[in-house]
Amino acid sequence: MQISEIYKSLQGESTYAGLPCVFVRLTGCNLRCSWCDSEFSFYGGQKMSLDEVAGEVERLSPDGGLVEVTGGEPMLQEREVVPLMDRLIEAGYKVLLETSGERPLGRVPGKVIKILDVKCPNSGEPDTFDTENLEMLQAHDEIKFVLSDRTDYEFARDFVRRHRLAGRVHAVLFSPAFQKDSSGARDTSHCLLDPQELAQWILADDVPARLSLQVHKLIWDPAAKGV
Numbered sequence: 001m002q003i004s005e006i007y008k009s010l011q012g013e014s015t016y017a018g019l020p021c022v023f024v025r026l027t028g029c030n031l032r033c034s035w036c037d038s039e040f041s042f043y044g045g046q047k048m049s050l051d052e053v054a055g056e057v058e059r060l061s062p063d064g065g066l067v068e069v070t071g072g073e074p075m076l077q078e079r080e081v082v083p084l085m086d087r088l089i090e091a092g093y094k095v096l097l098e099t100s101g102e103r104p105l106g107r108v109p110g111k112v113i114k115i116l117d118v119k120c121p122n123s124g125e126p127d128t129f130d131t132e133n134l135e136m137l138q139a140h141d142e143i144k145f146v147l148s149d150r151t152d153y154e155f156a157r158d159f160v161r162r163h164r165l166a167g168r169v170h171a172v173l174f175s176p177a178f179q180k181d182s183s184g185a186r187d188t189s190h191c192l193l194d195p196q197e198l199a200q201w202i203l204a205d206d207v208p209a210r211l212s213l214q215v216h217k218l219i220w221d222p223a224a225k226g227v
């Protein structure tokens with residue numbers, strides 16, 4: 001499979017934020033989100049066998065733990081990434097799959113925790129989520145919405161209500177988008193949507209969502225790679 005990078009850091013998002021995690025980032029994406037912070041993964045990388053990828057994960061985290069398979073869009077390489085996830089699960093890792101949900105998810109192994117990143121209007125890639133993937137949801141999965149303004153928030157709020165997501169997954173995450181290519185200050189000044197404003201909206205509408213900040217951008221320089 002084509003791999004952009006494999007590294008160990010702290011998980012920055014989801015309910016696993018703050019935990020040590022090995023990231024396996026696959027090359028290639030079929031979307032072009034306006035605030036994407038991993039455009040470097042669209043091209044390049046190196047071809048690695050399943051044994052090589054699993055071996056690198058084991059070298060970085062020999063005693064098990066958390067592994068996130070991400071991209072780009074990892075499910076574009078479904079033929080290779082499904083056996084990889086099976087192998088990591090068998091080896092005792094807890095595996096997260098970060099995906100836009102644009103590709104079919106029916107072959108994702110049942111023990112993998114899916115983090116579905118449903119694209120909102122201002123991402124520039126609205127309506128790309130395949131709603132048939134809602135049928136694949138399991139109680140341990142999480143659904144994330146990255147929000148840049150009120151329009152995105154209302155889209156996410158209505159999506160959560162329409163599909164009754166709160167009772168179907170472990171967590172619904174509302175996350176303020178970060179400015180693309182932001183660097184320097186390690187605080188929320190780079191958020192396109194003020195977290196305080198988002199918090200007030202969530203409370204006012206009583207939305208069953210968890211406000212989620214990208215922890216890694218508050219720890220390290222927001223422009224840093226491999227952290």
Ligand code: SF4
Pocket residue numbers: 029030031032033035036037038039071072073100
């Ligand atoms: S799906 Fe992810 S990797 Fe692809 S363009 Fe959007 S944010 Fe970037």
